[in-house]
Amino acid sequence: xxxxxxxxxxxxxxxxxxxxxxxxxxxxxxxxxxxxxxxxxxxxxxxxxxxxxxxxxxxxxxxxxxxxxxxxxxxxxxxxxxxxxxxxxxxxxxxxxxxxxxxxxxxxxxxxxxxxxxxxxxxxxxxxxxxxxxxxxxxxxxxxxxxxxxxxxxxxxxxxxxxxxxxxxxxxxxxxxxxxxxxxxxxxxxxxxxxxxxxxxxxxxxxxxxxxxxxxxxxxxxxxxxxxxxxxxxxxxxxxxxxxxxxxxxxxxxxxxxxxxxxxxxxxxxxxxxxxxxxxxxxxxxxxxxxxxxxxxxxxxxxxxxxxxxxxxxxxxxxxxxxxxxxxxxxxxxxxxxxxxxxxxxxxxxxxxxxxxxxxxxxxxxxxxxxxxxxxxxxxxxxxxxxxxxxxxxxxxxxxxxxxxxxxxxxxxxxxxxxxxxxxxxxxxxxxxxxxxxxxxxxxxxxxxxxxxxxxxxxxxxxxxxxxxxxxxxxxxxxxxxxxxxxxxxxxxxxxxxxxxxxxxxxxxxxxxxxxxxxxxxxxxxxxxxxxxxxxxxxxxxxxxxxxxxxxxxxx
Numbered sequence: 001x002x003x004x005x006x007x008x009x010x011x012x013x014x015x016x017x018x019x020x021x022x023x024x025x026x027x028x029x030x031x032x033x034x035x036x037x038x039x040x041x042x043x044x045x046x047x048x049x050x051x052x053x054x055x056x057x058x059x060x061x062x063x064x065x066x067x068x069x070x071x072x073x074x075x076x077x078x079x080x081x082x083x084x085x086x087x088x089x090x091x092x093x094x095x096x097x098x099x100x101x102x103x104x105x106x107x108x109x110x111x112x113x114x115x116x117x118x119x120x121x122x123x124x125x126x127x128x129x130x131x132x133x134x135x136x137x138x139x140x141x142x143x144x145x146x147x148x149x150x151x152x153x154x155x156x157x158x159x160x161x162x163x164x165x166x167x168x169x170x171x172x173x174x175x176x177x178x179x180x181x182x183x184x185x186x187x188x189x190x191x192x193x194x195x196x197x198x199x200x201x202x203x204x205x206x207x208x209x210x211x212x213x214x215x216x217x218x219x220x221x222x223x224x225x226x227x228x229x230x231x232x233x234x235x236x237x238x239x240x241x242x243x244x245x246x247x248x249x250x251x252x253x254x255x256x257x258x259x260x261x262x263x264x265x266x267x268x269x270x271x272x273x274x275x276x277x278x279x280x281x282x283x284x285x286x287x288x289x290x291x292x293x294x295x296x297x298x299x300x301x302x303x304x305x306x307x308x309x310x311x312x313x314x315x316x317x318x319x320x321x322x323x324x325x326x327x328x329x330x331x332x333x334x335x336x337x338x339x340x341x342x343x344x345x346x347x348x349x350x351x352x353x354x355x356x357x358x359x360x361x362x363x364x365x366x367x368x369x370x371x372x373x374x375x376x377x378x379x380x381x382x383x384x385x386x387x388x389x390x391x392x393x394x395x396x397x398x399x400x401x402x403x404x405x406x407x408x409x410x411x412x413x414x415x416x417x418x419x420x421x422x423x424x425x426x427x428x429x430x431x432x433x434x435x436x437x438x439x440x441x442x443x444x445x446x447x448x449x450x451x452x453x454x455x456x457x458x459x460x461x462x463x464x465x466x467x468x469x470x471x472x473x474x475x476x477x478x479x480x481x482x483x484x485x486x487x488x489x490x491x492x493x494x495x496x497x498x499x500x501x502x503x504x505x506x507x508x509x510x511x512x513x514x515x516x517x518x519x520x521x522x523x524x525x526x527x528x529x530x531x532x533x534x535x536x537x538x539x540x541x542x543x544x545x546x547x548x549x550x551x552x553x554x555x556x
Contacts, residue, residue: 043083044068053081054098054107071098075112095119164223165251167259168334168502168514168527170216170244171487174494177236177243177270179203185269185277189262190230192279197229206237212244213334213535219248220527221331226252231282232262242497251504253282255404256480256514257389260501262400264487271490280400318410319380321474321511322372324541325534333528335538336500337546341520347553348522357479357515358430359556361386361409362422363548364477364513369416371544383410383473387503407433408473419548419555475511478503483518502527513545 047053047070056069071093072079078096082089097116099109179201186200202219206212219235231250236243245266249259262280269277339347348356361384368382385406391399415425478501486496502514502525511532514525526542533541 071096164221165504166220167249167251167256168220169247169259169263170500171496172242172244172498173489174242174497177493181273182236182270185266188269188277189265189280200234202235204235204237206239212237216246216334217331219246222248224248224250226250252402254400255402256478256501256503258400260480267487267489271488282400318383318473321368322375322377323532324537326532327530327534329530331530333530333535333538335526335542337524337542339522344522347549358426359552361477362426363545363552365411366416366422366548367545368474371541379413381410381412383408385473385476387478419552423552423555476505477513479515483516486518499523500525
């Protein structure tokens with residue numbers, strides 16, 4: 001079956017949407033199709049919803065490996081579109097290989113497939129002989145894809161472009177930060193001898209809390225490209241009770257641990273103004289000494305455990321967090337709560353060594369279950385991701401990158417019936433994950449895909465959102481742990497009073513609770529897509545969560 005790289009445009013049908021009619025342009029040169037798609041999921045959704053296209057099944061994918069291929073349901077002059085990642089190629093087939101009927105089902109026909117290839121070959125040969133190879137090719141302008149599709153018609157499509165994949169760090173000091181000194185510290189730590197590619201620091205006067213909230217939302221909803229030098233941006237918020245420095249770090253360039261190291265380095269450079277500073281290298285590569293399997297489990301036992309989890313994922317689909325007060329706009333909102341020293345001590349002390357985080361995890365499962373019950377969606381298995389740091393203990397602190405991997409902790413309705421039962425289930429899963437090293441299964445899979453072709457690996461990523469996102473979890477709990485030495489900007493800036501952190505959440509249906517402790521207090525950041533919560537709903541969910549933290553702590 002012929003695969004053209006050119007895009008041959010035909011005049012749109014009279015009944016096509018205006019967005020399609022106006023975007024197919026006839027170029028003056030022999031361009032090669034290399035169009036880019038900002039939102040491939042939206043493209044596929046819109047094409048399927050039109051009812052005019054046949055999407056290739058297993059047979060058709062043999063000829064378009066790693067792609068999603070769609071053919072127009074007409075016998076001749078049939079538009080053929082193939083999507084490969086975020087790139088698009090299209091051409092018009094003189095003869096379609098489909099037994100196509102615009103008003104009914106369509107499928108491949110052996111007779112028409114032979115005719116299709118014969119006509120295509122004849123046209124190519126004729127073009128070569130006449131010196132006209134490449135005529136009638138054009139570039140397909142992908143802006144005709146409607147980005148704001150109807151959300152209600154596809155509630156399970158998670159749009160990665162609707163919210164920036166950014167790590168959030170925020171620190172408040174008792175005094176004021178000097179703008180020029182802070183800029184110099186940012187350049188020294190992040191750029192070294194290079195000039196920054198763009199503006200690193202924005203300064204905002206935030207005398208009112210709502211102004212600070214808007215500044216935070218705007219900063220963290222901004223997409224920072226991983227190829228930017230450096231891949232982050234910062235905002236200095238002037239506050240009457242002490243200035244606030246906020247960082248937006250690309251999540252692929254640095255995980256929470258690395259982003260915290262960046263913040264520490266900026267604080268040190270600010271405090272020791274003028275002292276030599278070694279710039280952090282976001283582009284350095286580091287080998288991760290991880291072996292995914294555990295010698296304590298046999299191959300058969302590991303296979304059985306994976307099989308059970310695979311079956312569970314397909315039979316018991318992960319529940320979603322019920323939306324409340326959602327707003328039809330992209331980006332994130334934040335709700336921040338700190339516990340007192342006494343509340344912090346009670347919540348995490350008294351547990352077995354290494355299980356302090358389990359109280360927070362069990363409470364989140366119970367809070368989501370309670371919240372969904374109040375919103376008329378009881379039951380369902382809930383899955384909450386917990387990132388694990390894979391860095392070896394002796395790695396230098398200045399190693400910047402994303403070396404975290406997530407493992408799922410799930411509960412069913414029975415396990416959420418009592419706080420003690422929830423905590424017991426979470427403790428057991430944590431112990432199992434440590435024993436089987438379940439969190440590094442993805443790395444193991446990537447290491448062992450040498451026999452798979454690149455198109456097969458790419459198709460897994462491209463098609464994952466089209467499966468209904470069964471593998472997307474309900475929420476994420478990211479705990480950076482105790483910061484015995486909070487970032488200090490020196491005596492002039494005053495004491496560090498607050499430290500906040502959060503990781504990106506899958507939009508629009510997920511939630512991230514970021515946790516970091518400093519000064520004997522837990523700081524909790526509830527980061528939510530605007531399409532999930534409104535500010536008032538986020539505050540109510542946070543209150544619900546804190547109630548369950550107390551209930552789980554009481555049950556130990």
